[in-house]
Amino acid sequence: MKAKTIIKVERLRKVYGKQTEKKYEALKAISFEVAQGEFVGIMGASGSGKTTLLNMLATFDHPTSGTVKINDTEVSRLKGNQLADFRAKEIGFIFQDFNLLENLTAAENIGLALSLQNVKPKTIENSVVKIAATLGISDLLEKYPSELSGGQKQRVACARALVHDPTILFGDEPTGALDSKSARELLELMYRVNEQQKTSILMVTHDAFSASFCKRIIFIKDGQVEHELVKQVQASRTQFYQEILDILGTFEK
């Protein structure tokens, strides 16, 4: 049985520059789909339009034309409270620079999204404890972000993005600010979450190592889909890594 489609992108365009300025087309009519339970990577060099794409998928930016549907909801039509509630319920987001609120403890940071939905304090506490146990950060809950290392911060951020059980988890270069050990730990964590919790993940990266944890990779160049690579079921991560490097190599030519 084919899995349900959760993201449907159709002829998505984004043009920067006001009427009087020189126009710059960051995205040129991109279309693709993501199915439930997938772990998709979006790769491309700097300036390829991958961050622009992610911002529009995550409802942070409006497309010039084309549509983005998440769970059959046309996200560019959402406004005000609807938009806020959609973000709070359907989307989880991990930023490159963590973006934790430094005046809240880890537990408060994680529980924030739930408290906004007026979930009972007791339920929030349970959810926070549960997700913290899953991500192995139970002993960090009472600490403030300034007391955490980069890797720990990103895991807290990950917990915050997952606590409300979103339809899709977005990652914007989540390992970008981490050392290699922390980066590997985080990626393994995301891989596990995808395998075990069946959480759908879409991650933007320019790093082949990070991308090798995905199951499918969409390569973007100059605002267009250049190539798509699907990991074979029997292939190991190292093999997939090699495949990615090969594709990237052909890009440069």
Add this chain to the structure above:
Amino acid sequence: MLRKLTISAIKYRWKDYLILFSGLIISSAIFYLFETLATNNVYLHANGQLVSIIGYIFSFGAVLLMLITFIYINYANSFLLSMRQHDYGLFMILGARRKKIGQMIWLETVFVGIVSTVLGIIVGIGLSALMQSFVLKLFSVTAKHYAPFWGKAVIWTLFMYLGLFLLAAFFNTFVMTRKSVLKLLHSSQEISRHRIVWWKQIIQVLCGLGLLGTGYWFIMHPLVLKQQTIPTGLFTLSFGTFFLFNAVITAGVAFLRKTKNAKKGLRTFTLGQLEFRIHDYTKILTGVAMLFALALGAITTGIGFNNIIEKTATAGSAYTLGLVGPTAQQKKLVTALRPQKQVTYLFKSDQQNVYFIKQQFEQEKFEIPVTKKSTFTSVYRGQKVAELQKDPTDLMTAMGAKFATRHPHFISERAFAKKEGSTSSLFLFRTEGLTSKQAVLDKLVKSEAAKTTEMSASSQAAFRGSYDAFKVVKPLYSGLQFMGIFLGIAFLAMLASCLMFKLLSGAFADKRRYELLRKLGVRPQLLRNAIKKEVGLLFLLPALVGVVHVLFGLNLFKGLLGNPYYGIWIPFTFFAALYFGYYVGLVLLYQKIVLSEEN
């Protein structure tokens, strides 16, 4: 190259510089305003005849304002430092020598100081001229010997501000040239979170409550310390307030965060913000609480002087004016005044005597004021004819100079009818709120004077009644009234700029946080409410403390005002409306800065 970098940095951060400059300009302008009163000896002397402690109050007011200015500049300076740290770090990476950087910092600080002080004085001169005409218009109060441009005030403001900025410049140079390059570069990412040890907190609470209690006790018993009461009060209350904010409120916020209720909606966030900020804010909150108390106190006393003018007037006579043979025009004017009481007595007169009808005085008794000493309020008592015969002064002065020296006789109706001469009438009325009715009352006086000029040359000031007393007393108090209202508004403006400065300096750091919250899916309305609450608490806390200070502080004016608490709801309401309006304005401004990219 470095100069180019500096200029481009200023261009890039012009918004921040705008806040810095506007804050400093307002602060120095207000300091100047205050000094125009405090250093104007002629003015103080002329108005201090009634109240010998005025000069004394002013010198301590000046000390307090200096203290607040010191805190204010301290904040402005750290704002400037935090703004420039990153740039200086960058310059060092580019190879600028520490000595050169030190020079730049020194020059920049002094430059900011000079520009804002000079502009501040210019704004101050404009403001004080504006205030003078404003107070004149609103309360019809003129202040003799007051000059908006006052050399001594200019010198004092320059001296104070440039001195402080020079200190700040040395401090900045010292701090900046000792920090490592990396520390400078990443300064904006550092956050500080203070934790006070619990026993220190308890000591602070005890100190705070002790100081406040002592201060209040001395204010309630001003005879114990006499002249020392005011400085003692200012000292104990300022420090008491500081400890109170530092310990009680931080503990309160920390406690609130632990409760179940705090987990709802954005409350966790708001409380988290507050807990992180309150330490940073205690000094400014103390300053704001004290300024709040001073501003409200000054306005209340200023308006209190207005009350006392009316009270003194109404203690002088039971009737506002006496009119002899009132014309239809005059009667119409009187009706417009909505008098509480009106009475007409018929009389006939000859060269030495005035004849009244006895029965009329039995039916409508002639009243005299009885003044209660404790509250300085007057009630009115009707006199028997026998009493009136014994002491007819009030009645005769009410008839004006022409009749004042004649002998009154109270005779029967029949005897009155037999007397020769034409029948005339004395019309008396009483109305309240003389200040607001001056225009009409002056018209009445004028028309009455016009009637009698041909009869007697000395009748100009002859129309006796409480309004006459009002006219005599008003100039004596108007200088003090001006002072009170003037200072009240000046302190209020200082308070406003303090709050704005502190809030806006945090706004740019907040922008990122609110942006993130929006990305996490917080409803725009919730964000706006969170801002309302956070700013609201920063307004409310000092206001509550300030009101308590004022309620105690007013006791000091018992000797001067009789009952200083009389009608305080008027200035309190006026003040609350201003304060609330300012709160709404600041919330809107803050929302605009922080939530600018709302979609």
